[in-house]
Every structure is written in structure tokens, then in C-alpha cells.
Amino acid sequence: MKIEKVVVIGAGTMGSGIAQWFAQELCSVELVDNSSEQLERAKKSIFDSWNKLVLKEKLTSIQAEKMKKLIEFKSLDTVTKNADLVIEAIIENLEIKKDLFQKLDGYFSEHTILSSNTSSFPIHLMAEAVTLARRKNFVGLHFFNPATIMKLVEVIKGKESSEEICEELYQWFDSKGKKPAMCKDSPGFIVNRVARNFYGEPLRIVDEENEEKMKEVDRILKEVGGFKMGPFELMDLIGIDVNYSVTCSVWEAYEKEPRFAPHRLQKKMVDEKRFGRKSKRGYYKYD
């Protein structure tokens, strides 16, 4: 498989990270957003990141300049129609994504693979927005933040995705130093499903608002378990509201299976607007 021209749609944190990674792999990248201000911010962030790598001598200035030339910041109607791969990384709203994919299907050439970086919607629901002919070229590609550092890409096979294309994408990412994981189109895919209990079980061990006990659980899971962060400090970093919303969405998708049930403390924190670091108060205080 040859992936030389990539279009990334959505210049938020994930989209710009994904675009940056592809440019670092010397693909020609077009990063697209409706907002020119957002594109400017993404450009500044990506270029600043490369400049820092040059200062740290992790990149040469020649390499950084080459990458800068490989990435363009555009609106959708000006991008190349014959891209090899398009990655959607816009807001997590199914209807907006479906509208976008309908447009993309009509815009890009027949060989273009359309993909979504969604973490919450089934790929087959988004594939409904494209023509039958396109559906074999429609997959999920779920990157992890920060996309330039985290090696995992979940390659998600939708109901009608071509096995061959998924396998080739898996091999391509593998050849570029990513660690792809092939998975079925099911709620939470792999990580957002299996990781739920890293939060859910410690919440049940603690079972009450007790900062000392939470600290203890965080310490043991780091010291004995080897995790880089404890569950409570990690939820505070991610945002308790964000984590709670993912928990609820996986729980609902599995028809309220008890294994995914949110804990009452999560709801309490959200109701009290204690979202973690960003609100200076979560499971811990950040004054």
C-alpha cells in the first residue's frame, strides 16, 4: 500500500497531532478546518514543536524545513481530490460526521480511503453516509493523544470495510513505527473498553470521598502495578467529565452491562463541577 497524500479534517488537538505525525513520516499532508483561526493555531503549534525538536537536536533544521513544506493548512474545497487517505478528526457528533462523510464521498477520488478517528461512534453508522462502492474503503483509524508520541493506532474494520485494505493499513502503520491493533467495530473498540476498569474498580475499592484512600490506591497501582499514573490522578488529568461521559457511552452501548456501570462518585463529581485539574478540584485539590 502506498500512502503519500493524506488529508486530515479537523485541526483540533487530535487532528493536528495526526497531521504532524504523517508529515514526520514524509507524507504530503493537507490539514483542513472550517476555521482559519484554528488552522493558524495548529500551524503554530506544529511548527513550534518542530522548532523545539531542532533546538533539542532531535531533528536537523533541514529535516524540519522539509516537513514544513510537506504540510499545508487549507479549507476543504481546496484540497487535492486524489488523496490516498482521509482522516476525519472533527467534533464527536454523529450527524455532523455523517454529513461530512457524504460530502467527502462525492469529493474524493474512487481509490481514496475514508477513515474516522472517532472514539465513540460505530464505524458502520458513519459508513451509511457514503455510497455502497465507497464502503469497502471506509475504516476507523483511532489514534491516541499525543498522536506524535503514542504508538497505538486501532484499525477498525467496519461491517463492509475491505479486509485487505484493513490488513494493508495495519502493515503500513507497522512499517512506520506505529503499533497498530486490528479490531472489530464494537463499542469502545479495544482501549476505551478494556481500560474502563482501571477507573471503575479503584472507585469501588475506595467507594467514598476519601482523598487519603485515593492517594493510597494511586500509589499502590504505580508502585506495585507499574502504571505510570494512578487512576484518580489520571481521571483528574483527563477530566472527570470526559471520563464519565466515555464510561456512560460504553455502558449504554453494552445495554447497561454491570461491568461498565459508572460509579456514583463520578456522577457526584460532575454534578458538583469538580472536573479535575481543569477546574482545580476533582478527586484531589489543585490550589
Add this chain to the structure above:
Amino acid sequence: MTNVSFGKYLLNFGFGTKEEKKDVLRKNSDRKIVMDLTCYDPAEFYNEFPQLVGTFAALFADESKKTEIHFRERSEEVVSKLKELGFQPVETTVVSCGFIFPRTIVQIINEACFALEEEVASASDIDRAMKFGVNYPKGPFEWLSGRKEYVRVLLAELLLKTGDQRYRASNLLK
């Protein structure tokens, strides 16, 4: 199970059924006992056996042998003995069925088994996803290796203690 005696203490290591563990305690009522209770609830044992002065969870320890330990009656001698035997005891004040690390990890393993059972992904891709997507030190199936019985018994114990169906084990663990 293995017993190590020193001074007034008896250290009990390894896996056993709940009854086997209780038998050790019944037969050694004159000793101070520190016991591996990875798969059970230390509180239940503390209530029943006053000679039980500490509990630990070594069945999920990795090559570093870092082991969660809880003392009802702290003993420097026990800590030194465990170190002498190659363990790295990490003390905790939290008493929970399955301790902290084993209880958390068996639930992660159980979910990975459900995902495998449903053919969401291969075991190696699930391990890879957890290690490279969220920086887990090991994949769930790497943790499971050689510990299927412990996982199954701890899940059964949690189900028994709480009555919560979230602890129902995947068929792959049965």
C-alpha cells in the same frame, strides 16, 4: 502453599482454597501469622483469626516481586524476612477483597477476555493496544499468563462478597 517459620512468626505463601488457608490458621493458633490472601478478603480472615497479624498479595507480583502488604500489627522482622526471601513489600493501609493491584488487574483481564471471546481483537493486539495506547506496563494477557486460576477465584470471591454481576467471569476463564 509454603510455610516459612521464624521466631514467633509463620509466613504462609502461595495459592490455596479459602478452606486450606483457614486450616493453616486453625492449626497454628499459637503463632503470629502473615499470609498471602491475594484471592480473598483479608477482613474476613482478620475477623475470624486474631493470630493473623498481616496479609499480603504476592500471586500477581512480577519479576520485581513488589508485593502489597497490610499489617494489623506491624512487624519489622516480617518486612526484613520478606526482603530476605526476595520480595519487595509495599505497605498499604487499605483492606480490600483482592487488595488493590490484584483486584484492579483481574477486572482488566476479565474485560480483555470478554473482548477476545467476542472476537473484537486477537490477544496479542489487545495486549499491544493497552501497552501502546495507554502505557500499561504489561498487556492483560501477559498478566494472565500462568494465573488463570487466581483470576477466576478472585472474581468468584468478589462476586460472592458483593453480589455485583460486574464480577461475572468471561467463559475463557472458566
